[in-house]
Amino acid sequence: MSTPERVTHREVREILRSFQGSGWSAMTLELDGMRVTVGKDGPPAAPASPAPVAEKPAPEAAPVVAAAPEPAPPARPGAPEPVDxxxxxxxxxxxxxxxxxxxxxxxxxxxxxxxxxxxxxxxxxxxxxxxxxxxxxxxxxxxxxxxxxxxxxxxxxxxxxxxxxxxx
The missing domain is CATH 2.40.50.100 (RNA polymerase II/Efflux pump adaptor protein, barrel-sandwich hybrid domain)
Incomplete structure (x- = not known):
């Protein structure tokens, strides 16, 4: 019988970085007999309402390619040129x-x-x-x-x- 592989510090850090970049507000992770619970706005509590998550629009919702080109706003000094x-x-x-x-x-x-x-x-x-x-x-x-x-x-x-x- 083989010993199961242990989760490395780097893998846990990678999972937590993925959580940070996600739209989730809290997460519980159980690995190797260890339980980690994290929240983006402090320690997670029992959810009172799903409204805070629903209020944030998904980042993918914004179109990347405009259907019709719009006139570019005037450039601010030092601002990068808008991309066509x-x-x-x-x-x-x-x-x-x-x-x-x-x-x-x-x-x-x-x-x-x-x-x-x-x-x-x-x-x-x-x-x-x-x-x-x-x-x-x-x-x-x-x-x-x-x-x-x-x-x-x-x-x-x-x-x-x-x-x-x-x-x-």
């Missing part, structure tokens, strides 16, 4: 996990905004419990915007990149 998202294709996360823009720490990113990419070219990694899932371009184009920051926790199907397709 017209005709862009979204590249979405293959899993829930940590988003990495480079193959390993200290190395240059796979891609940067303005860079031309080919179909199936690797753009990033989503790490799930030490398993590295490649994020690849669905078609050739130019990277218009990277929608997540390095080391962010991302959700399944969350938009990560915007690519403007090319004729290739």
């Amino acid at each position: 998202r017209t005709g862009c294709v979204e590249v979405r996360s293959p899993a829930v996990g940590a988003f990495w823009v480079a193959p390993s720490p200290g190395e240059p990113p796979f891609v940067e905004p303005g860079q031309t990419v080919t179909a199936n070219q690797q753009l990033a990694i989503v790490e799930v419990m030490k398993l590295m899932n490649p994020v690849v371009a669905p078609q050739a184009g130019v990277v218009v915007e990277i929608l997540a920051a390095n080391a962010d926790l991302v959700e399944y199907d969350q938009p990560l990149f915007l690519i403007r397709p090319t004729d290739e």
